[in-house]
Amino acid sequence: MSLAQQRLRARYGASGGALPEAACSQLIEQLLDHRSVRAYLPDPVGDDMLTAIIAAAQSAASSSNLQAWSVVAVRDPATRAALAECAGGQTHVRDAPLQLVWLADLARLARIAEITGRPAGALDYAEMFLVGVIDAALAAQNAAAAAESLGLGTVYIGGMRDQPEKVAELLALPQGVVAVFGMCVGHPDPARPAAVKPRLPQSVVLHHEKYSLAAQEPGIEAYNAAMAHFYDAQRMNVHGTWAVHSAKRIAGPQTLSGRDRLVEALRERGFKLR
Structure with missing residues (x-):
């Protein structure tokens, strides 16, 4: 094989x-x-690697070439520890030698408009916020792939949205800039290897010509069985199937880890979201 x-x-x-050889x-x-790596060696990620990772990130597509994203590289242990607390006490945020905090950044565009003496009213609309988020996500995925090609491990940290104001304070973010997610980067600890997590069958996510919910159900049932095996093999304390676990995650605002007030926080950060 x-x-x-x-x-x-x-x-x-x-x-x-199977994948044909040509594919x-x-x-x-x-x-x-x-795979998502949550256990790292203390070895630092050097500047040469960081430069290569960011070059890969900047090679991602960008809406209208606005490049409405930025990233803060955090190596300071005290700041990493504070970010870990912002993200719900995730120890790998504290322990990974490098934390990349990916930002939707409209402040740079606002400044460019000011310098050139032009209006910037479009920045007040939800579309421009989405441009920043999408640009940051595309750049980050390029960065993750680049890091893994260098033998590093990564894991995304959505918990940076739990306390966006505190993260902004720690990183000195101006108005019009918000942390979308973090990313731990480091050398994986071979004593605690990460596993490849199964994904939904393509029959669930790939639609031909038209979307169908009903066609997804057999694949979801098969995936419930696959994830039950994964939970057991990884000794994960997950009660119920993947479907039950996912339904619990969307049950109500109390399941959003504080992110139920995200619109309010974004407006406080200068995003009017019209």
């Missing part, structure tokens, strides 16, 4: 099908092997 097929099976299970590449093999 080829390396690509092994990784495809890890991602989808035995029913995941395989080193990049696809690497992407199929992605």
Whole structure:
């Protein structure tokens, strides 16, 4: 079995099908092997690696080339510890030698408009906030792939949205800039290896010509079984199926870890969201 097929099976299970040789590449093999790393060695991530990672990030697509994102590289242990508390006490945020905090950044565009003596009323609209978020996400995914190609591990930290005002204070973010998510980066600890997590079958997420909810149900049932096996193999204390776990996560505002007030926080950060 080829390396690509092994990784495809890890991602989808035995029913995941096969990739024709013509559809395989080193990049696809690497992407199929992605896993969220939450245990790191203390070894630092050097400036050369950081420069390469950010160059990859800046090579991502950007809406109208506005490049409405920025990133703060945090190495200081005290700041990482404070960010960890902002993110619900996640120890890997504290322990990873590098935390990249990805930002939707409209402040730079506002400043450019000011310098050039032009209006900037469009920045008040939800569309421009979405441009910043999408640009940051595209850049970050390029960065994650680049980091993994260098032998590093990563994990995204959505908990940076739990307390956006506190994160802004820690990182001295101006109005019109907000942390969208963080990303731990470091050398994975071989004593605590991360596993490849199964994903929904393509029959659930890939639609041909028209969208169908009903067509997804058999794939979701199969995925419930695959994730039950994963939970057991990883000794994860998850009660119920993936579907039950996901339903619990969206049950109400109390399940959003403080992010139920995100619109209010964004407006306080200067995003009017018209």
